[in-house]
Amino acid sequence: MTGNSSAILVLKDVSKAFGGMPVLQHVDLEVPRGSIVSLLGASGSGKTTLLQIIAGLQEPDGGKLSIDGRDMQGVPAFARPVNMMFQSYALFPHLTVRGNVEYGLKARGVDRHERQRLVAWALQLARIEEFAGRRPDQLSGGQRQRVALARCLVMKPAILLLDEPMAALDRGLRAQVQRELISIQRAVGTTFIVVTHDQEEALAMSDHIAVMDRGQIVQFGEPRALYERPRSRFVASVLGNINLFDGSAEALGPCRALFRTSEGLEFVINHEVDLQLATIDAAGFRPERLVVSADPAGVANELPGTVEQVTYGGKLTRATIRIAGGRMLDATLVNVRGSTGACLTAGDAVHVGFPADAAVVLTE
């Protein structure tokens, strides 16, 4: 029994290698009960392998895995209280929607009345009652996803694993499906673990995010914490763009420091109270926090620059701005009528402000 009873899944020192190549290295993870956790990483980061190990479809080379306090060593997939929604949905083509949804119940020997009750509940939850009699090849991609979801939920698993759930969907559908998944999760209370490479999706859906890189979890925390206080360059750039500067800091006052970049620029920044200044080796500013204006705006840390390129994006404008020393900055501005963002063109001379409280500070 592990000490923390609010963790539904505990991974300790899990490792896996394929043909000598390490895919997972010393992975520790505690997933809080009833939450939505994302495993965020690029392909090759090991996230899908981790998911398969949790499901029991693969065995780790080393480490321990326990679900709800039970050690899962040697427990095969069909005996685990875990269900997986596959990226391709893996619906049984020879069964109807109803047949698919009740498959797991039948396999576990649930009696007919109970089965019918549970299947009706799951079909209603996923809003697929009207095509219960159809076969998978008669359904659209979104409908198939809901069948896959219902098929898992009907089993009332302790953990539901989702492998890149949005990958096969049209962009327009994604926001809506995200909302639906979240509301279903809140209604049912099952813990969701989602594998994704899409940082927007991870930020939008998760209670917690585990950022993975080359087989390891490099940071685990709530979305806001990861976005505003990343612990490494990697995490800082995975969760969104950032304008990063190497350099060092010296104290200016309580929670204030002067950050001198290796290019000779100087920024006044605010920082956390318990931060050791000597350990700071980089600081950055997110594109949306830069203040871009035609005339000096009196914001701290203002620098002159020239607009290199402007990309119109509907609600936002992305601009690349060159400042002294040849350095390029990414800035994101909201397109409100009359605002700077709406009027920017390449070649404009502008002033870029770096608000002191917007600094993202990185330590070694």
Add this chain to the structure above:
Amino acid sequence: MNGAAQRPWQNVTLALGFAFLYLPIAWIVLYSFSGYATDGGGRFPSLHWYQALSVDDELLDAAYRSLRLALLSSPIAVVIGTLAGIALGRLERFPGRSVLLALLAVPIFAPEILLGFSFLMLFAGLGAVTGWQEGKGMPTLVIAHATLGAPIVASVVFARVLGRDRALEDAARDLGARPLRVFLTVTLPLAVPAILSGWLLAITLSFDDVVTSSFLAGPETTTLPMAIFSSLRVGVNPEINAIGTLMLIGVALVFTAAFAVVSLGKRAKTRPVG
């Protein structure tokens, strides 16, 4: 699922299955080296039967004839079958498609004797009308074997062409290639593995044919299968083991050569340029 525990029943099945498949092969090879002794016992190993084979002109002539027949008829089968397979695989609809499919299916489904019979009728009729060959002999056998082999080639090529990437031909056309050039430089080369295996299958088929050969062979054109067949009705003849072993070695050599060519080709393609 990769790396899942090796289920013992699979290994047992494969072991038993392969044992069953190779038992006759093993017998052919081993028995070919059995010696000959007047007291009925054998002396092992011995090249006696290979020596006997080397002076058995009848059998050797038949073998040579069959080789010629296979090498003459299989290319024709390949041409016919490849064209048919490509047509069926590329074009979903064309006049005569169902007729072609039906005709290609006939040799698979019809009793061999019916086929042999039909060929005899055809060539006998031709012979009666034009005085050609009296409707028998090597040329008729070549044509008949080509007709029997074409469906096999067509089947293999069809399967391959069906699963091809259409974008390749579209790209060629987009770049300005005319239909003939597209056919020769894209369609055909992509089908080559299927064409080659179809060719080997056609050769095997030719070597296996007893019935049609019996209908069409003249007195001078006994083929190897016919010779073996009539010899078998008398009893076991270890010379046949010898020939069989030689054929096995031949097949193994062809396969090894093919495999070597294919893997050399692959290695050449993955060598860095320059």
Add this chain to the structure above:
Amino acid sequence: MTGSRLTAVDRATIAVPLAWMLALLAVPLVFVALLSVHGVADAIPPIAPLFGRTDGHWTLHATLRAFSLMAGDVLYRAAFVSALINAALTMIGCVAIGFPIALAIAQAPRSRRNGYLFLAVLPFWTSFLLRAYAWIGLIRDSGPINAALMSLGWIDHPVPMLFTPAAVWLVMVYSYLPFFVLPMYAVLEALPAELLAAAADLGARPAYAFRTVTLPLALPGLISGAVLVFIPAVGEYVIPELVGNSSTIMIGGILWDEFFQNRDWPLAAAIAMATFLLLIVPSFLLRRWIGPLGATQR
């Protein structure tokens, strides 16, 4: 190419094989059909001409003699039934032995599959006559199987295995095995592995998953492969002739005798056509499963 104009190249790829097969297969088959209504004669060939001239008129000498002979004689019906039973048994044997082999290869680690497939197919690149001959050598009274059984003390004298219906069945199963194993393997290999992973994830033990997922999805391919064995097996001549006895006379043997020995060509033609037609009908019905050229329909 979806229904648009056919290029000249397309037309050539259609016309050449079509012309060849029409001339060399369709036309002679029609001849054989015609042959069945000819009368017999003591001539070379031993048939009476279809058309004759009497008093300056052309008359048709067609006769249904062959068909009434065929329908009337119990022997032909018995031979046909015997062929059907034998083909059915062969089909069952091929499925029973071939399916586990195909399954074992399909479930083997990916890197080994091609090797296993190659090994499984290699024996069949040798002549099928040779393999039939090998079985004769193996199961005859003085062959190694009997020798082994006797040396083990299980039997006192050789068990006659050759020239029995069992021998015919054994050699036919062996010879027709690749016709089943190859398409069956192709179907099994094409089953998405994810489906079995999903079944396990949902709580199905391996045996249950096999029964409820693998088998239903493999069934069409299984039937297709079985039919691909059954139909040619009905007309088989060589194997029953080599390893069978007088009780294993089947339609193939009858045809051979009528043609070569009795020299009753019209009768042979009639029987051959009847057999052919009787086989064509079920294969049209099974078109749902057997795609073009015997490939499995998806």
